[in-house]
Amino acid sequence: MKSKSVLRAVAAMLLAVLLLAALAACGENNDTAHKHNYIEKVTKPATCVEEGVATYTCYGCGDTYTKPIPVSDMHKYKKTVIKEATCAEDGEASLLCELCGATKTEIIPATGNHMYVLKEIQPATCVQEGKEIYQCQNCDSTFEDAVPPTGKHTYESSVTKTPTCATPGTTLFKCTVCGDTYTEDIPIDPNKHEYSKEEILKQANCTDAGQKKLTCIYCGDFIVETLPPIGHSFTKWTVYRPATTEAPGEERCYCDHDCGMYESREIPQLPPEEGPEDPVEPPDGGNGGGTGTGSIGTVGAWNLLKLTGGQSAALLRFARQSARQ
Numbered sequence: 001m002k003s004k005s006v007l008r009a010v011a012a013m014l015l016a017v018l019l020l021a022a023l024a025a026c027g028e029n030n031d032t033a034h035k036h037n038y039i040e041k042v043t044k045p046a047t048c049v050e051e052g053v054a055t056y057t058c059y060g061c062g063d064t065y066t067k068p069i070p071v072s073d074m075h076k077y078k079k080t081v082i083k084e085a086t087c088a089e090d091g092e093a094s095l096l097c098e099l100c101g102a103t104k105t106e107i108i109p110a111t112g113n114h115m116y117v118l119k120e121i122q123p124a125t126c127v128q129e130g131k132e133i134y135q136c137q138n139c140d141s142t143f144e145d146a147v148p149p150t151g152k153h154t155y156e157s158s159v160t161k162t163p164t165c166a167t168p169g170t171t172l173f174k175c176t177v178c179g180d181t182y183t184e185d186i187p188i189d190p191n192k193h194e195y196s197k198e199e200i201l202k203q204a205n206c207t208d209a210g211q212k213k214l215t216c217i218y219c220g221d222f223i224v225e226t227l228p229p230i231g232h233s234f235t236k237w238t239v240y241r242p243a244t245t246e247a248p249g250e251e252r253c254y255c256d257h258d259c260g261m262y263e264s265r266e267i268p269q270l271p272p273e274e275g276p277e278d279p280v281e282p283p284d285g286g287n288g289g290g291t292g293t294g295s296i297g298t299v300g301a302w303n304l305l306k307l308t309g310g311q312s313a314a315l316l317r318f319a320r321q322s323a324r325q
Contacts, residue, residue, distance in 0.1 A: 036063055046072045048100045075102050087114040088139040114141050126153045127178045153180050163189045166218040193221055206232045206259045234263050243267040 036058040043066070046052030052069030075097035082105075085091030091108030114136040124130030130147035153175035160183075163169030169186030195214035201224065204210030210227035233256040243249030249267030254260075 036060065038063075042069065044069075046070060046074075048073060048075045048097060048102065075100065077104075079106070081108070083108075085109060085111050086138040087111055087136060087141070114139065116141075116143065122147075124148060124150050125177045126150055126175060126180070153178065159186070161186075163187065163192055164218045165190055165193045165216060165221065194218060195223060200227075202227075204228060204230050206230055206255060206257050206261065230257065232259070232261050233257060237265075239267070240264065241267075243270050245270045245272050 037060055038056040038058050041055050041057065042052060043055045044053040046069040048071065051071055054067045054069050055064055056067070057064045075095075076099050077095040078098050080094045080096070081091065082094050083092040085108040088110055090110050093106045093108055095104045095106055097103070115138055116134040116136055118132060119135040119142070120131075120133040122131040122133070124147040127149050129149055132145040132147060133142060134145070135142045154177055155173040155175055157171050157173050159169060160172045161170040163186045165188065168188050171184045171186055172181060173184065174181045193216040195216050197215040197217055199213040199215070201211040201213050204227040207229050209229055212225045212227050213222055214225060215222040234253040235256055237251045237253045239249065240252040241250040246269070248269040250264055251267055252262045252264045254262040
């Protein structure tokens with residue numbers, strides 16, 4: 001570092017000596033030949049409508065002179081943007097020279113800077129990546145960002161085993177997306193008995209209640225239920241005492257459950273008998289072998305009437321009619 005400083009000092013001293021020599025040379029009288037060392041400087045720039053000026057100055061003695069700078073084609077343009085450039089399309093600008101009024105147009109290159117906005121989201125699932133799709137507002141350029149899997153399953157539950165009073169149940173949880181499963185126990189429900197084993201302790205009858213024992217098939221717990229009386233059932237009437245011409249008869253309807261209870265109703269008394277005007281004798285002299293009149297014969301009808309004890313009014317009328325014939 002010290003050697004560099006020394007070299008700079010020596011170079012500065014040599015430059016000073018040369019300047020002093022030049023000044024001394026340029027400062028001699030005009031009869032002595034010397035050489036100026038001019039430095040050019042543009043003191044007035046040329047434009048599209050006016051020449052410029054260049055000034056030359058001798059750095060030794062200060063002697064100066066000037067030269068014109070020709071009119072140039074360097075216009076002083078003012079730019080007006082007609083169409084803005086976008087990420088994908090060139091723009092356009094109008095240029096107007098403030099000095100001479102010359103005009104031209106200029107292409108503004110496309111910027112390549114897209115303006116992306118979120119266009120679509122494809123949600124991630126528990127095991128599959130999702131997507132965020134972005135699209136430029138000014139062109140069709142798109143790009144995608146991956147969304148990592150969430151790891152969060154979407155479970156639906158179903159009871160695969162119902163709890164009872166003695167055993168726990170099971171709930172199955174299954175992911176609707178990937179099928180992942182797990183199970184959870186359902187606690188024993190002390191009130192979840194199944195009383196399906198029946199035993200009749202006392203049979204109910206028409207008037208008295210019965211009892212039924214229901215036993216839980218899981219834990220053996222039981223309850224006793226009362227069976228209501230079944231009530232009487234009267235469905236079939238039978239003749240208990242036939243009606244005669246002297247007294248009404250009676251029909252009874254006994255309970256179908258054989259409890260001994262019955263209902264009764266009266267059979268109307270038969271009308272008095274009216275004997276035939278003439279005795280009816282069998283055609284063969286009373287041996288009953290003839291057919292008589294009608295389908296069973298007069299004698300047969302009369303004898304049938306006697307056998308039935310006069311219970312049928314129809315037979316009585318038939319016998320009388322047959323006797324008249």
